[in-house]
Each structure stands twice: as C-alpha cells, then as structure tokens.
Amino acid sequence: MNKYRADLHIHTVLSPCGGLEMSPIKIIEKAVKKGISIIGITDHNTTRHCNLIRKLAEPAGIFTLMGAEVTTREEVHCLSFFENDDQLSDFQLYLEKYIIRIPNDPEKFGFQVVVDENELIIDDIEFLLISALDQSLEQVEQKVHSLGGIFIPAHIDRPSFSIISQLGFIPDNLQIDGIEISANCKKDSVLPFIGQHNTKSFIRSSDAHYADQVGKTFSTFEIEHCSFNEIKMALQGSSGRNVTIA
C-alpha cells in the first residue's frame, strides 16, 4: 500500500465565488507544490472543468476525481464524484435539468467562466451556479449512486449549507460514502449529529476558492495506486485500504 495526500474539495474559476486565478493550470501547479496526489474538482453544481483538469493533471502525476459540489433542495452541499466521462456527462445533464435558473449578476456574485488549456474563456454560464437543484437530498444521492458515483456530505460542521445546519442531523438510512469536516473541526463535535454514520470514513479538504488554499487541508489515502475504485475502497475501509485525517 502507498499513502497519497488528497484534497477532494477544490473550486475553479467557474464557481462564482472562486478566485479568477483558479484556472486549471494554476490549481495543478499549487497541488504539485503542496505534495497533493489526488484532487477533487467540485465546482458548485457543474462539472464542466473536470475533463480539462484531468487532462492537464495527468502529466503532472496528479489523479483527478471528477465531480461537483451539489446544492440540494434543502440547501445541503454534497460532494459527488464519478469514474468516467459517460457518468460525468449524464450527471451534468441532470444538474442542468434541475438547477433553479436565476440569472447571474457577475458584479454581485462573481464570474462563472469556462476556460481552455490556454486560459482563454470559452464559455460564460448565464444562470447562477450557486442556486439549488429542485431535487431533495435523497434524490441527488440516488442519482449519484445510480451512476456508480461517490456521495459525501460536505463540511458537515459548518453553520450554513451543511447537512447538520439544514436538516439537524444525518438521517440514518441515507446512503453516504464518507463525511467531510472542515479544517479545524474536531470529529467528536459532530458525533451527536451523525447517528449510525459514526463508522464512516471522515475526510478533510480545503474547499479552496483561492489558489493559496489548494492543498492546505487534506486527507491521507492508503491505497495500492490512485484510481476511482481504490479511493472508493479506501472510503469503505475495505481490503486494507483506508483514509485518515490529521
């Protein structure tokens, strides 16, 4: 087994709240500098930068987990990851179908631009990506799992947009593959709110919106090599794989 540092919650320039410097190239540069081997690309309710980042990350020796940070109807943020392009594009269609379309005002919320490998803007998303999907937490979870994906409630300790802030506690029968807590959160502080999920793997991530935050917080995956399935096994704690947090 080998140990790899993973930062599974990174926004790009496509997220309205993401810094303009958060281009695919810059994110990879920063990850390399911080010794991160696995990056999770999780823009708000869109996956449109994932393919480019994976393409650029590979030669740099970085594995990309492609996904999104989804906002459910209850305004719970959840990380969702997919193994291949077909699943990812299926999920992208789902996001575009159900997001509540509110026009973006870049002056208020920030720009939402898709760039190419030369950092040229190739698209500008007109509807606000930080609004919610008209889908419940359970519906999003079922969609992610129907595509073989990984589903992780994000920053559950946060006082806003977290499963605990919005829903009070994690429902026992919700199918989740892990639990994300923020950089300074003590695991014990969330235990009263997670019921039977206390045996799930915990991850910590940067939730980077600016370049300096990439890789600042990470989880350590003990796996054979970097792949979607190895990461999934580590989250399940199966076959000797595991995830640890500082």
Place this chain on the structure above:
Amino acid sequence: MQVQDIIKILNLEVFGGSGGLNREISGGYTSDLLSDVMGHAECGNIWITLQTHKNVIAIASLKELAAVILIKGNIPDADILEHAENEGIPVLGSKEEAFELTGKLFNLLTR
C-alpha cells in the same frame, strides 16, 4: 388554542398526523434551518417552514412541537406522512408565504 382551531381559521390543509389535532399550541416558531429549530423552538410551538424533508417530523417529535405548517403550497415528501401518523404530529399545509402566515398566527396566539 388547539391545532384544530387554527386549521379552521387559517384554512389549512391536513396532510397527516391527524391524531394530534387536539394538541395545545404554546406559541410559534418560523425557521427553515432544522438545526436552529432543534436549538430554539419550544415544546408546544407550531412550526412554520418551507422544508419538506422527513427530518422535519423527527425534529418536531424530538421538540414535542404541536404541529408543522408547510408553506407556499409545498407538499411533504412521502416518508414524512408515515412518521407524522406514527408520532401523531399534524403536518399541515398553507398556500401562503412565511411572512403572511406567521403574522396571522402571531395575531391569533397573542390576541
């Protein structure tokens, strides 16, 4: 005032939990953050919210609330109703928004 009284006055729909219609109302609480309701709603309060997730009933039961009113014509998720029946907590519906409904309920309860 009991839950059944305000159903008539405010013209509310009863989705489920009709076993609790004679519960006494001690006051009201309006919030869509369930963590906030867990921390601050009081026993016997009637809760006004736009959330329709099944945790709504779990928290209403935990806090021994009198009833829940879903606003803006929202329909409860199917699994809410089963819990509501079991717990005997009325789940009610209104077409109005939180502001109007809260105002009317406030006037009724403080009159």
